[in-house]
Amino acid sequence: MSDKRKLSQVINDIVIWGNNNSEGFNAGEISDGYHTFDEYYDFRKMYNAVLFNEWAKYDTPKYDVHKSLKHHDGEDCFGGGWFIVVAVLPEGQISTHYPVSDWDLFNIPEAEKAKYEFDGHTSLNVLYRLKALTGNV
Numbered sequence: 782m783s784d785k786r787k788l789s790q791v792i793n794d795i796v797i798w799g800n801n802n803s804e805g806f807n808a809g810e811i812s813d814g815y816h817t818f819d820e821y822y823d824f825r826k827m828y829n830a831v832l833f834n835e836w837a838k839y840d841t842p843k844y845d846v847h848k849s850l851k852h853h854d855g856e857d858c859f860g861g862g863w864f865i866v867v868a869v870l871p872e873g874q875i876s877t878h879y880p881v882s883d884w885d886l887f888n889i890p891e892a893e894k895a896k897y898e899f900d901g902h903t904s905l906n907v908l909y910r911l912k913a914l915t916g917n918v
Contacts, residue, residue: 826879830886833866837889845869848887851894865895872910874900 799806809819816824836843846868851857858865858878866887867876874897879886902910912918 826883826886829866829877830883833868834888836868845896847890847892847896848884849892849895850881853895853898855894867895867897869897870910870914872913873906874902875907875910876902 796808796811800808807819809817809822811818833846837846846866848864848866849858850861850864852865857863862881863878864881864884865876865878866889867874876895876899909918
């Protein structure tokens with residue numbers, strides 16, 4: 782197991798090095814043999830858009846969802862050109878950022894700034910909060 786961990790760290794280090802030092806390097810083109818990272822990110826974005834849109838489409842939305850160009854503190858997301866989508870689930874917030882070019886994929890309420898202060902959730906928290914919706918935690 783430790784050999785696999787070491788190999789994954791070497792691969793991560795190479796990707797980081799490529800991003801920082803190699804003009805034209807695109808980590809998104811790396812593949813697992815089936816899909817590229819770019820494809821996986823596009824799948825995730827579309828799954829999120831469909832899910833957030835579904836949650837928001839009712840007169841009384843299933844969950845509190847919104848999108849904003851600004852974080853809760855009023856600052857532009859990542860200095861501009863990005864937006865945040867947020868959902869408040871029974872177990873807590875989930876959120877992610879997308880380039881402004883993807884704004885229209887999310888047919889959800891807009892807010893002047895994110896409605897809630899970031900609760901510090903991690904990727905593992907988000908996975909737990911989503912899995913809790915399946916009833917299998």
